[in-house]
Amino acid sequence: MATIVDIRGRKVWDSRGRATVEAEITLKNGRQGRAIAPAGASTGAGEAKSIDVAKAVAAINGRIRTALIGSDPRDQATLDARLVKLDGTADRSRLGGNAIVAVSLACAHAAAAAARKPLWQHLAGERKVALPVPQIQIFGGGAHAGARVDIQDYMVICTGAGSFAESLEWTAEIYRAAGARMARKGALQGVADEGGWWPAFKSNEEGLAELTGAIADAGFKPGTDAAIALDIAANQFYRDGRYRLAVENRSLSAEQLHAMLLSWIERYPIVSIEDPFAEHDAEAMASFTRTAGSRVQVVGDDFFVTSAARVAAAAAQGACNTVLLKPNQVGTLTETLACWEAAKAAGYGAIVSARSGETEDVSIVHLAVGWGVPQLKVGSFARSERMAKWNEGLRIEEALGAAALPYPARKLFRRLGQK
Ligand code: PGA
Ligand code: ZN
Numbered sequence: 538m539a540t541i542v543d544i545r546g547r548k549v550w551d552s553r554g555r556a557t558v559e560a561e562i563t564l565k566n567g568r569q570g571r572a573i574a575p576a577g578a579s580t581g582a583g584e585a586k587s588i589d590v591a592k593a594v595a596a597i598n599g600r601i602r603t604a605l606i607g608s609d610p611r612d613q614a615t616l617d618a619r620l621v622k623l624d625g626t627a628d629r630s631r632l633g634g635n636a637i638v639a640v641s642l643a644c645a646h647a648a649a650a651a652a653r654k655p656l657w658q659h660l661a662g663e664r665k666v667a668l669p670v671p672q673i674q675i676f677g678g679g680a681h682a683g684a685r686v687d688i689q690d691y692m693v694i695c696t697g698a699g700s701f702a703e704s705l706e707w708t709a710e711i712y713r714a715a716g717a718r719m720a721r722k723g724a725l726q727g728v729a730d731e732g733g734w735w736p737a738f739k740s741n742e743e744g745l746a747e748l749t750g751a752i753a754d755a756g757f758k759p760g761t762d763a764a765i766a767l768d769i770a771a772n773q774f775y776r777d778g779r780y781r782l783a784v785e786n787r788s789l790s791a792e793q794l795h796a797m798l799l800s801w802i803e804r805y806p807i808v809s810i811e812d813p814f815a816e817h818d819a820e821a822m823a824s825f826t827r828t829a830g831s832r833v834q835v836v837g838d839d840f841f842v843t844s845a846a847r848v849a850a851a852a853a854q855g856a857c858n859t860v861l862l863k864p865n866q867v868g869t870l871t872e873t874l875a876c877w878e879a880a881k882a883a884g885y886g887a888i889v890s891a892r893s894g895e896t897e898d899v900s901i902v903h904l905a906v907g908w909g910v911p912q913l914k915v916g917s918f919a920r921s922e923r924m925a926k927w928n929e930g931l932r933i934e935e936a937l938g939a940a941a942l943p944y945p946a947r948k949l950f951r952r953l954g955q956k
Contacts, residue, residue, distance in 0.1 A: 660907025
């Protein structure tokens, strides 16, 4: 058995030039596992808390190292439980959510390295797997673009593509077509935090018209070949019971926001809407899911914060129908997997997601494939912290070859977006 003989934490830097934490685990046979914690900008209130990077690194090199040395890295659930207990807080603020997620992921990498398997294969075991369907950002807004528009992500899903590779080919065309449209308008201002075009729009709806136009400009049929996914990230512009759309200089009640989103669904090829209301408003989420849930995915991000208990509670109420899975939101890999299990038990869909602050770490692609999560969201189609993940998906698709389950895009989205 290859036990853990060393754990090292170090300070590294993320895609926003902010410090973050890397954990490196060494096994008795010399094999290693390594992972880096990402960081959000539009975080939910119930998330695991990242702490000062120097303190998180010290926690890894001190208490965590002492607690885990001599353990078997294959026993992920036991190791994660030990991390949770050692921290002892509800929000992971003692050892740090950043320290804990880096160590938890590094353990999984070490176990895969010990088995001489890629992480996705180590996680999948004997199960057959497919590549997940990407949601790829074309315009970035909200907290990722200086609130230039209120909506955070305008994304594309290549619902008609026959493979992961093909969906990237199509997205490349759409991304470039969107950039060309903005250049023609004199509105090209660079890229936002996740690589999407920085939007110089006069209204939130203009982004929908531009994205639909870009899909068509690229030679695809909007709604058939490629459709729109939105992350409203409504927490970010909710204050005192109102949703304040700064770019349009108006404020909406939950009912008015609900009506606005329905009118968008009527007029644009939208198949997925994330965090349409503030994180505390389960009633608004449930009401929207009742009305729109058969036509679009209603995705909870800040609303669920990757908590299995929150998913179970929301399911009892009929709030949302799809869960965003972000390991650093909940803390450990085991808890992330529990949330995916809760989603399946509720009949909900799921999307593995990166954060707005990312690195070259590609662990989440392996989680999506290995766990059989059918969708993946890692930002846009530019900046290497994003492209590293899409490119890893290409390598996995190639390695799977004919052993892969059918690519799920057409089946997943066949019934969505229909009027
Ligand atoms: P965050 O945003 O990483 O800044 O929280 C990503 C998202 O809202 O999906
Ligand atoms: Zn989100």
